[in-house]
Amino acid sequence: MADDKTKVGGQDRARININEDYEVRDGCKSLGVTEDELRRAVAAVGDRADKVREHLGKT
Template sequence: MSDDKNNSQSRDRQRINIHQDYELRDWSKSLNTTPERLKEAVAAVGDRADKVREYLGQDKPSR
C-alpha cells in the first residue's frame, strides 16, 4: 500500500505506513487486527508486511 493510491508497485505494498490513516485502516482490516495492535507490531519488527504478519502469527495475507 503506497501513499499514492494510483501506484501499485509491489515494493510499496510490502511496507506498512502507520502514519497514514487510510493505510492504518486498510492494513488493520487486511491483517484482521486492531490499529493499536498493528502499531505495536510495526514498533516491534519494523514496517515490512511479512515481518508484521509473522509477529501477528499469520503466514499469509487474509485477502
C-alpha cells in the first residue's frame, strides 16, 4: 500500500523510504550526503533514520 501523504509526521519521520523520491531528496539534504551514499547506508543498516544517521556519522 502506498504512503498516505496526508498523514505526515510521527512514525514516518522515523524511517527513510528510498522508494519515495521526496524522502530520498529530503534525506540527502538533511544528512548532507549524495543519493548513492544514502541508498548504501539504508542497504547496510535498514530504513530507520536514527540508524542511518549513526552509520553516516551524522549523530
